[in-house]
Amino acid sequence: MATQPDKHYLAGLDLTGRRVVVIGAGTVAQRRLPRLISAGADVEVIAPAATPAVEALAAAGEITWSRRGYRDGDLEGAWYAVAATSDAAVNAAVGAEAERRRVFCVRSDRATEGSAVTPAVAEHDGLLLGVLAGGMPRRSAAVRDALLEALQAGVVDEHAEPPAPGVALIGGGPGAPDLITVRGRRLLAKADVVITDHLAPRELLEELGPHVEVVDASKIPYGRAANQEVINRTLIDNARAGRFVVRLKGGDPYVFGRGFEELLACAEAGVPVTVVPGVTSAFAAPAVAGVPVTHRGVAHEVVVVSGHVAPDDERSLVDWSVLARLRGTLVLLMAVQRIAAFAEVLVRNGRPGDTPVAVVQEGTTSTQRSLRTTLAAVADDVRSHGIKPPAVIVIGPVAGLKED
Known part of the structure; x- marks a missing residue:
């Protein structure tokens, strides 16, 4: 029948x-x-x-x-x-x-x-959505997708009760507002207070309701920086006051961010924390610039290194002589200011000067810039091209690959 x-x-x-x-x-x-x-x-x-x-x-x-x-x-x-x-x-x-x-x-x-x-079906945070459109599957799928996107973006609030007081530590991704995770965007839409830094996607703040308090906790490289203890105290005090607090950070909060420090501070104060990983710029910025950090037959390892201290700094935990002997991919973050020192120590310890290098400034954003050079020339090229932080520097054969 x-x-x-x-x-x-x-x-x-x-x-x-x-x-x-x-x-x-x-x-x-x-x-x-x-x-x-x-x-x-x-x-x-x-x-x-x-x-x-x-x-x-x-x-x-x-x-x-x-x-x-x-x-x-x-x-x-x-x-x-x-x-x-x-x-x-x-x-x-x-x-x-x-x-x-x-x-x-x-x-x-x-x-x-x-x-x-x-039906056209989707799942979201414990909800099972089903849409029927009288035998028109494309229509039902389109409506399903629109409903799912609205739920993910927080346009439709599926929870009758507000979230419990606490902190959500969210990685906002490499810069483009649509590269934040679905979970991150959903929790951001529920925030009473958002503590953000300058690398977090700025456009996401425009979507917040007028009742949301936004606290600028920018840690600008080589410039004004918010004190970490003040940030920790702001998180804890607002959560204890009964608010749901989002700590919005650029990239992934655990990749050379201070996310775990903030989690430990909250845990010590008895404040519950939800951690939402983010897309790290270490891999995303090179990808959008056409540089795979690994490629079969080219690189069997990728090492991500923080460049916030120089190779000869007593605080450095990096064995640059070992890194120089690797043949795979080296990704440097926060390294623009000290790129001359990093290039010099790598060459001195055996990395060839003609090793390809790619530099990607403000990857995934509308102001993205890319530079292809070599290890021997990268310091001069970064200076002559006016490359500024934030930028990701990729060293290795993969930086010389190009699309045909």
């Missing part, structure tokens, strides 16, 4: 431990299986051949695969069925058996001729 597209009844099925039969093991079945598995269904796939992904699911024991064609009677004991072969006659036969056995059945080829349809 064909269904009426505008008469569907949307319901959530509990398939845990219940038999589900999928006829066919091509790309359509491949797309449907993960959610059936995650729902806890006891899934049997019936098909003479399968895609490698479906084979892998069977090999891992996540599904049962019967390597043969469909036979009448295969739906015995099933609660739900999916007819997903490339043969319309086989799908019709599956649908007919499902009708006789009163088993809801989805037909992948002709949705309106099945007794059930698959």
